[in-house]
Amino acid sequence: MPRLKDLYSRYNEEGLEIVAIDRANDRIRADNFIRENELPFIFLDNGTGDEDELVASVFVNRVFPTSYFIDDEGYIRYVHIGFEEGDEDLFEEELKEIMSE
């Protein structure tokens, strides 16, 4: 997650937003992590229970981290399962492609 800071700082003004949903539902741990790493993204709670939980009820997501690149019309354009060193470059390529349309 901290490796996305550079991407955010360079493209936020051009229209990129990063939204992170905490699957662990661990508010204290998440807050500490965000503060220690000075993360500027929007953080959302996952919610709890079958109906409120975003991960389970909306996205049916079971692998973490998973990242979705979404275009200006709300369509998913790329999905990343896991996050490896160097993936930032791939994210940037995909972002440029989405923004150029």
Add this chain to the structure above:
Amino acid sequence: MKNGNRQKLLLLLILLAGVFIASCGTGDKSPAELQAEFEAVYERYRESEDPAEKADLMDSFATENPDAESAGRAIGMVVYNRFSQSGDSEGALAYLNEKLEGISSPAVKRSVNLQKLEILAELGRDDEFSSLANQILDSSTPLSPGERKQILDSAVKAESWDLSERLTGILLEEMEEDSDPYTKSSILMQKAWAEHKLGRTEEALQVFEMAAQLAPRNYAGYYEYPVMELEYQWATALLEAGKAEEALGVFEPRALFVKEENKALQDSYQALLKDVYLEAGRDEASFDAYKAQRKEELATQVPEFSAPDAGGTTRSFSEIRGDEATLLVFWFPT
């Protein structure tokens, strides 16, 4: 010595022998003390970021307490941190063999043998794999479903399809009606793949469909853990059955949208997509245009949702998404 005294002495000796056997390999610690000791070591393990230190911590515990209930788990963590991350399967095998020599507890021995099975599968040592797998399966101590699943995963890795089919059959029979559908789906998928590999592709295709019904595609259109290989295996079987068009339908969402962490897997998906596309009678020159067009047709739109942000204010997706692009990340703070 009088008969009564002799009996008492014999009884005492038997008692002492029992205490010795019970404490063998664990000193004189009780199971609760051993568990507490393991948990203390595990806390230090979690705090450390150095794989070598993590491995040393767990190795010390397993060496000092070879028959403790947690010794098998500790040994597994040594294997992971000292060998698996560097791909040193030979080193892992030598380590497991060395540890096995010091273990008396049948339960710990089995736990370590299950790990050894996985390493033998990785190394492609087919004869040793079959011999150990049969030894475990024929043992008088009953196997738990989790242990059977562990053997099954190793059998798949070893490409031991007869054994895979046998184990999936047993696991499915043992499953309750209300078992976790994802677990059931995963076993069905392994059954289907084994049947396909054994040349019974038509039966395999039916089983793949059953697996897919139990663990439906996620929101973005692909199958998640524990059936993330489903599309690849199902499409391969369909392709080999001459049903390339159907294979495309199964395979497209994952191949077109998903970037796998495992690059080799990613490459194999891309290669399979092209094979399936060409087999469906399409023209190689139109492959890139086809991909772009299908990506547009298959893209799913994120539904509106709302959730509290870090300050407790409820935010809706339409309100917070970027004007040009949004990266939505599902994460675990670590």
